[in-house]
Each structure stands twice: as structure tokens, then as C-alpha cells.
Amino acid sequence: MNEQEIERGLAELKETWRVPGTPPPLDRMWESIEQEAFTTPGQFPSRWTRNLLPLAAMLVLGFGIGQIAPRLGGGDAAPMRPTLADSPMQAATEAPPFVGVATDYLERVTALLVTLASEPGRGQPAQYSASQAQDLLATTRLLMDTPDPVEPRLRVLLEDLELVLAQIARLPARPSAPDVYLIDQALDQREVIPRLRVYLAETPTSQP
Amino acid sequence: MDDTELITGARAGDRTAARRLYDRHAPRVYRLIFRLVGEEELAREYTQDTFVKAFQRLAQYRGESAFSTWLHSVAVSSVMTGFRRLKRIRSREAELEEASAVADSGGSGDPLLRQRLETELERLPERLRVPVVLHDIEGFTHREIGEMLDIPQGTSKARLFEARTRLREALAGVVAE
Numbered sequence: 001m002n003e004q005e006i007e008r009g010l011a012e013l014k015e016t017w018r019v020p021g022t023p024p025p026l027d028r029m030w031e032s033i034e035q036e037a038f039t040t041p042g043q044f045p046s047r048w049t050r051n052l053l054p055l056a057a058m059l060v061l062g063f064g065i066g067q068i069a070p071r072l073g074g075g076d077a078a079p080m081r082p083t084l085a086d087s088p089m090q091a092a093t094e095a096p097p098f099v100g101v102a103t104d105y106l107e108r109v110t111a112l113l114v115t116l117a118s119e120p121g122r123g124q125p126a127q128y129s130a131s132q133a134q135d136l137l138a139t140t141r142l143l144m145d146t147p148d149p150v151e152p153r154l155r156v157l158l159e160d161l162e163l164v165l166a167q168i169a170r171l172p173a174r175p176s177a178p179d180v181y182l183i184d185q186a187l188d189q190r191e192v193i194p195r196l197r198v199y200l201a202e203t204p205t206s207q208p
Numbered sequence: 209m210d211d212t213e214l215i216t217g218a219r220a221g222d223r224t225a226a227r228r229l230y231d232r233h234a235p236r237v238y239r240l241i242f243r244l245v246g247e248e249e250l251a252r253e254y255t256q257d258t259f260v261k262a263f264q265r266l267a268q269y270r271g272e273s274a275f276s277t278w279l280h281s282v283a284v285s286s287v288m289t290g291f292r293r294l295k296r297i298r299s300r301e302a303e304l305e306e307a308s309a310v311a312d313s314g315g316s317g318d319p320l321l322r323q324r325l326e327t328e329l330e331r332l333p334e335r336l337r338v339p340v341v342l343h344d345i346e347g348f349t350h351r352e353i354g355e356m357l358d359i360p361q362g363t364s365k366a367r368l369f370e371a372r373t374r375l376r377e378a379l380a381g382v383v384a385e
Binding site for chain 2: 007009012026032
């Protein structure tokens with residue numbers, strides 16, 4: 001196939017390549033556009049702000065408590081981090097607040113993913129918690145963007161969770177089989193659930 | 209009412225004018241986005257995103273180009289941002305497609321050239337596929353594509369050339385048969 005044939009072939013694709021099968025629901029789309037584009041910024045916080053502000057506040061509060069609590073409790077002599085000699089319970093109580101927030105978040109993610117993975121009738125219309133995934137996705141990104149250094153293993157886990165949660169958050173109310181299959185694939189190939197369980201089992205704050 | 213009058217109205221907060229602009233341009237914007245993303249749900253999402261951004265940034269439109277051109281720039285920008293977000297999500301899927309492409313390359317060949325061309329076009333990386341879609345399928349000029357993708361015109365031409373070369377190479381075996 002030469003240059004001219006390629007050009008001719010591409011021109012022919014105007015009629016056939018990726019032509020929408022059904023017209024878009026313009027009225028329904030307009031409702032969302034109108035709501036988002038014409039809301040006075042000062043009057044109502046944006047969707048982004050509404051979702052992230054409480055999470056950001058929680059993280060900031062957690063970091064603040066983490067900085068102040070050791071000084072109030074035991075002065076300069078109190079260890080900032082658990083040592084190998086500490087008991088599990090002691091380690092749990094003295095773990096940095098970030099670990100606590102991250103652990104709580106990881107437990108919620110695990111619960112969601114396990115529920116999703118055990119959902120009967122894979123590929124059939126089912127009720128998935130897309131909004132829950134959206135919340136968790138926002139938390140994932142906050143944790144990834146935290147200024148504190150994140151343990152490499154947790155960072156990799158967060159990156160994989162971001163991908164999986166983004167897929168779940170995008171699921172329509174009646175997900176198609178390919179949608180669900182892609183999520184299954186991501187979960188299996190990245191071994192997300194086993195890694196989550198191992199991480200939680202090895203993290204001090206997850207111990208009773 | 210022409211676009212200019214509707215834009216003036218929309219800038220002043222007239223939602224009816226904004227709605228008329230939307231009604232006038234949304235089908236074309238949706239089709240363009242669908243050509244780029246190939247999924248109805250994503251195309252709807254990016255179309256909404258395009259109009260939200262366009263109405264929020266309407267003050268920045270100075271009338272130097274047609275409103276449709278400016279709107280298409282916003283649309284392509286929304287899609288490219290979305291692509292970057294989705295890239296990692298779909299990386300595994302792409303790897304599988306690539307593996308399948310390698311497996312197919314020594315096959316018996318497909319007599320339906322157009323179908324093969326479509327397949328090869330799908331396999332091009334985004335940075336090459338988007339200029340082909342915008343130029344050869346949608347009919348935009350390199351100047352417009354440059355503005356939409358925020359790249360020099362020369363880069364748009366170079367990418368189109370590279371894309372066509374790759375397509376030609378990929379389809380060379382088909383002709384031989």
C-alpha cells in the first residue's frame with residue numbers, strides 16, 4: 001500500500017471509523033453541564049472541594065496530632081517510632097498517624113474489593129459501589145500526594161489501587177461484561193487483594 | 209442568532225443562550241471526541257467536560273478563530289488530559305493488544321484492506337493516531353491541530369508522516385498478497 005492508497009483509505013474511514021452508534025443523551029448531559037458550569041464558585045464549593053476537603057482536614061489533623069501527642073505524653077524522651085523491642089500493642093499505639101489513616105483506608109479498600117470479587121453473576125447487571133470507589137480514589141490520591149515519605153511498598157500498592165479504583169468508580173449502574181472483566185483482570189494480574197491482606201497483616205496498627 | 213450573539217449572552221450568564229450554543233455544537237464535538245476515544249461513555253464524559261470548561265473559560269475566547277475551532281481545541285485538550293489519566297489504567301490492555309498484534313503479524317493477511325487499516329490505526333500510539341484522526345479523518349489543518357495539541361505545525365506534520373509510514377509498513381504485507 002503506497003502513500004496515495006493510505007490517504008485514500010484514511011479518507012474512506014470518515015464514513016466508517018468510530019462512528020457513534022446512538023446519538024448522545026444531549027438533554028441529560030446538559031443538566032450536568034449546567035449544574036457544574038453555572039454554579040457560582042463562591043456560593044457553593046466545587047465537587048472536587050466538597051469531596052476532598054474533609055479528607056484533607058482529616059489528614060492534616062492526623063499529622064498534627066502525630067507531631068504534638070508524643071511531646072504531651074512523654075516529653076523528648078518518648079520514642080517517635082516503635083522499635084523492634086516494643087510489644088505489638090505498644091507499636092500500635094505509637095505508630096505515626098499516617099499509618100493509622102492509611103490502614104483504615106486500606107481496610108475499607110479491601111472490604112470493597114473482596115465484596116466486588118465475590119459478587120455473584122459476574123458480568124451481569126449488578127449493584128456496585130462506584131461512589132464508594134470514588135471516595136476511596138480521592139483518599140488514594142491524597143495519600144500518594146502526601147509530603148511525608150511513603151514506604152515504597154505502600155506507594156506501589158497505592159498506585160495499583162488507584163488504577164483499580166478508577167476503573168470501579170467509572171462503572172455504570174449496569175456494568176457490561178467487558179467492564180467487569182477488566183477489573184477482574186487488574187485485580188488478578190496485580191494480585192491486589194493478597195498484597196493488601198499481607199500489608200495489613202504486617203502493619204502494626206492493624207493488630208488487635 | 210449567530211454564535212457571537214449567543215456567546216455574548218452566555219458570558220452574561222444567559223443560560224438559554226448557552227444552551228443554544230450547546231445544542232448547535234454538541235453533536236459535532238461529541239462525534240469528534242468519539243472518534244478520538246472510541247467509547248460512548250467516555251465520549252459523553254469528555255463532551256460534558258468540554259462544555260463545562262468552555263463555559264467557564266468563555267471570557268478567554270477572543271474571537272480570533274471560529275468558535276467551533278476554539279471549542280474543538282477545548283475538546284481535544286479534555287481528551288488528551290483524559291488519555292493521560294487513563295493511560296496507566298489501560299496499559300495492561302494495550303500490552304495484550306500489542307502481543308496479539310505481534311502474533312498476527314505473520315498471519316495469512318486480511319483481504320479487507322479497510323478493516324486492516326482500521327485495525328492498524330487503532331494500534332498506533334495516541335501521539336500518532338490523534339493527528340491522523342484530526343487531519344485525515346476530521347479534516348483539520350496542521351495549524352488547527354497545532355493549536356489543539358499545543359504543538360508546532362511542523363510537529364503535527366512530522367507525526368502525521370510518521371503515522372502514515374507506520375501504517376504503510378504495517379500494511380505492506382497485505383498488498384504483497
